[in-house]
Amino acid sequence: MSIGGRQKKLNDADKFIIRKAVLELAKKGTPRFTSIDDDVRTLPKAASKAINLWDYVTAIGAQLSRPPYDPYRETINLDISIGRKKSRKVSLNIPLIIYSNIAINYSSLESVHLALNRLAEKGNVLGLISETEINTTKNNKRKYPLFKKVPSYRNDSVEHYQKSCPEGLVMEYKDQTSLRMLQNFRKEFDGPILVDVSEVFPMDTKIILEEGADGIIVDTDKVTKNDRYKGKHAIAVIYDARNAIKDYYKGRDENDNDNNATLVIAGDVNSAGKIIKAAALGANVIGYSTSMLIAHSNMYSEKPSNVSSIADNIYSHMVGTKGEIKGIPAALGYSDFHNLSSSDLRTSSIDASLQGNIPLEGVDRTYREMVEEIVNEYVNEKGIRLNSLETQQILRFMVSE
């Protein structure tokens, strides 16, 4: 849009209104009777949706007693291996898996392939989740782990997916049929199997892990569209997903050394800041969407795009992202990315505190803990006797859950 000869960048609301006006015109064939301004006035829902709780979450930096590490001198570990006790392990040097959430054209996928190969050559191994096969030549063999996507609507045998020699499989979980498929695949495939539970989350996580899945993938964009998570943010989804895995391990035999179910968070996590916050809330690996990766990589590019130049941009973007996700834990006093926890975060939002169990700024306690303290003080003062169930009911009422 050009105003006074200058380019104005459209925001989401502008785009929405223009798109709506064009669609209306196309559908009815008659001009609008109301102005675009009227649409803006009737946009409270869009405005409230725009409140992004990620922006209200910050990380507490290193302090006197907890000095920052120097990521250039001291090794900050990002490595992670995917695969539980009985599976073959797949190791990543950066806790990211490129996740083809939507169909992308072949040349874009080829760019991703080239970039991941170059990254792997430099010791930065990332994973790729993809349904589409990439034709590799002798000189261009895959050097990174591939997690082959198994669509829920297909009924192919595991041999079909093993043709491309993937290091892992990703299955979509929808119902009992998916569960049977998982059981069959588990018997035949010795590599890690990740199960995308976004359609049913938070149901059935325990069963899926019991049937031998090596981890779950939760797409926060998909889950927050479910009725169960209406009005909730990605923060709540990540927190619940971590708790679902914790619940699975609760009370299990501590000596079986099986505590390695991986939580892959995809969807709304597409910048270094969000990666750090998601990891602190419990994500082990981030599913970085292919579309977002290509968009980010080409955002400031002035080169004409082709497979090779996009691959260059993806490579540079990932190297930059690696630097950021190493630097932030170091600044928080960690030598290992995977040691981040929600106690490193603070929020100024009661919503974020409730949804992600994040301590509030200034008081260093979660909103729930503060309410609990007030309830306990009141109950003690009045000499009221409550059992734990009754206390929980009052708490739920007080925090409007």
Added chain:
Amino acid sequence: MCGICAVIMENSKKDFPIGCILFKMMESQQIRAQDSTGVAIFNNGSTKEFYKIDYFRKNNGKYNPVTEKVPPERLDKTLYELTQDPDIVIASFAKEMTLVKGIGLVRDLEAKYKIKSMQGTHGIGHLRIATSSRVTPEHAHPFSTIVMPDISVVHNGEITNYSKLRSSLELQGYRLFTRCDSEVIAVFIADQLLRHGDIEKANQEFIKNADGPFTYIVATPDSLALVRDRFGARKGIFGYNPGDRNYPSFWAMATDLSALDSVGATFYVETPPPGKPKIFNNKIMIGSIPN
């Protein structure tokens, strides 16, 4: 800025009041920290037939220390009952260890518990300046655990991934009583000892799993271990006093060199390499540097 120290007598000599060595070392490091103090002293070979549980009972914001002597047959029941009471914080679970701690300076601890006259084979001491949890008697060091008796830990620094370690220990069913990161060390080491009984391996596992800058000393009935994080971000030194006709020989360890100076442990002064636990036990030969 906390100060830690420890002493272990050579050849398990136990009739010497090692409390006075600890007192001297703590006083010389008092400038580092003034919030609270504590010591744990071990009397190796004690044949006490009961367990000793020290705990704080919270009452209207005050902490009243209570000691309970429990025969083995009542141990499980007593521990269960104590852990069910939200107003009770267990400070020490011991068979042969004496653990005392409180708010104030080391001279306040001496006035209250007469630590200078405490005899034993080895012991640890701590001076605390609070950085991450409250200044209350329950948060003073040394930390003990109910996972197994006679484990105590003093710590200087911060375990930055404390929440993660704590939640994984809680997931295994262990009970922690305070919000202090140092308590996690005691429970973690006890858990490891239950698994394989090897104190060196237990500490190596902790170094592998813990993040942040730290030095700690863990005491068991027959050993002391001085442990620094893998980057060596916090200091910790040890030295040897060869003794004389009237004074027994011992190894001492501390945060500051001044503490070793104050008790004459100025021979073989060294710092353990980062990430490599230094284990001392009662069977050390005179003048030898322990492996």
